[in-house]
Amino acid sequence: MSNEESWFGRFVDTLPTKGWFKFLSKYVVTPYWLWKDPKPKLPGGPRVSSQPSDNVQRMMNLIMPLKDPSEIGKARAVMAIAQNVDEIFGGLDNVGTVHFARFVILGDKLCMISVYDGDFSNYIRDFIVTVGSVFDAIMAEIEGGSALIPTEQNVEAFIEWVHEHDLFQAPDFPTELFTLQDQAKGIGPDGPVHDLSTLPRNLVLQFHSNPDISLGGGYRAYPGFSAAQIREKLGVGW
Amino acid sequence: MSAEFDPNAIQGNIVRGYGIHHVRYLMLEVTDRKAAREFLVASLNGENPNVPIIQRETEWEENPEVCFNISLTFPGLQALGVSKKNLATFPIEFRDGMASRALKIGDFGDSAPTKWAPPFDEPDRIHLIASIYSDSEEHLDKVQTQVAEAFNILGTRDGRDLAKSKVVFGYVDSISQPKFKGIHDKSQNKNDELLDPLGTILLGYPTRMEGVYFGIPSPSELGFNGSFNAFRVLSQDASGFENFLTEAAEFLLKHPNLKDVLPPGGARQVGKGFSRKTALREIVAAQIVGRWRNGVPYELSPDTMEPDPKVSLTNFDYNRNSRCPVGAHMRRCNPRGGPIVQRVANLTRRIVRRGMSYGPDFDPKNPDDRERGLLGNFLGANLGAQFEAVMYDWLNLGLQHPDITGSNDPLLGANSVDTSWFDMTTRTGGKIRLHGLPRFVVCRGGAYTFLPSIAAINYLSQLKN
Structure with missing residues (x-):
């Protein structure tokens, strides 16, 4: 990572490829830093913006652990969705604010x-x-889901559960990670300034609390328009 | 889970207003837990003449001289000793508190919590907000002195009803409120809207959403029959608003489609003795809010503020050809049964509004910039599903209709002069876009509070830790 054309700079640049250094990083340096500077779990989903166009077309990555991850358990989850697919599509249509939605079984x-x-x-x-x-x-097939059924009578708890299982979206501007990590620790914008060179370390440490993340807010072909605006323009009704 | 409603079980300022014209809010800190609990005990049993009695929801023939009520913030519940386990059963937005939810409800820029007036700049210290309603200053002072014996008073705010039920911007207000089955609210006698289910405002009853109950915090003594409030100190820029109306009228006077807004010779139809400019100012004012300033709904009377015969102030609905602009303040906050994107949300985000004005009277003929505004209470059984849902999706994003998405509420929204716009409707079904609306309403402070039932106040008073 050094730009200096010295022998030491060249040596530092080769370190990440060295087996002993990788071992040291993984088993000594990372655990040490996790102890010294633990990172609270960062909240999932898109963040609220004062900019209206940022508040449309937002991504949800809801990752739900299967109660039974065996082949049979997965098939049961498929059944739960397949038997309700018309209701799901009808429901999303009635909600009115959804552009796309899909289910994926992954691991x-x-x-x-x-x-x-x-x-x-x-x-x-x-x-x-x-x-x-x-x-x-669906929740009947999900780890921890039974406590939330019927969802109609556990609306707030269900929303919080979904929020907790929505992937953290790493910021599009990398240094914003500092701000988010500070916020999670209750440190305000007046807190200490972060050295840019610590950004990689802070990302590594964050993976301990948020093992799965979404990289950024995602690509948008037509930013800033709501589903209803697009439907209106296409003349398909909203 | 549903129960028979017992009016004696709840505080009196929730399902209806008192019809008293002065209020004093006390922002309180619990510095002595024992003293606070003893105060609560006495406020229920009335055995101590030096402690005001909590006013319950009972009908009375003559208005009492003074009504006293309390509400608690999340730090307040902590300060009174509610267990961690039970605290965790309160909804997340209440646990976070209003200042933490600022971005979501449009409190940024001049409205940011860092700029709030004391004591709201220290939200964690505000534990209770007590309200004293009385038309006598002496009573207000007396009760305040009594409260000061048990709590640290961080600050007070006095509100009053302005003449002729108007608010600072010159509109007649509080015409339409949710009405509840079995609750008789004299101020809503002429309101012929649909009745709302009690679950709109109280925890433990069916809501407008079929099958959906809002969660009751634990234990049920504490949560059941409770309600939530977004208390807000909203400064209102009356002279800025009047200036904008003048600018808009001057813009319209030069507009090629002026005749579609005001036909030649039409000014006197709008209002008695109006000039063209006055008529245009009032048309803009009416379209921005959805009511003429005398309260007549624009939807029912788009061409005149003095319809003959008279029209209902409350019995109307919006449709795809409405003359009331989709972006009008009143329609944004309460789209009634009109077409909205979130088809299932019609009538589900109703908010009970109880507010009084603060600051000096405003005289449009002799404008000044002194701070004045509204001490607003926005009540509901669920802040997230009602207050925040309206503030974020409807008021400041315009998600409910594609024609307004991306714009803010013309009156209350987080507008900035460079980017704001508002589409007026014309008589011929067209639109004229106004630009350059400044932010007329700035939040000066506030808090999310829980309005405990009588049983809950008793529960809190009996905590032992």
């Missing part, structure tokens, strides 16, 4: 990935109001 997780407009809680709440029974069927 031992069921993922619901969607793009929606506006407030996350409203999106989830309206979805429950429309098709609460569908979520009940």
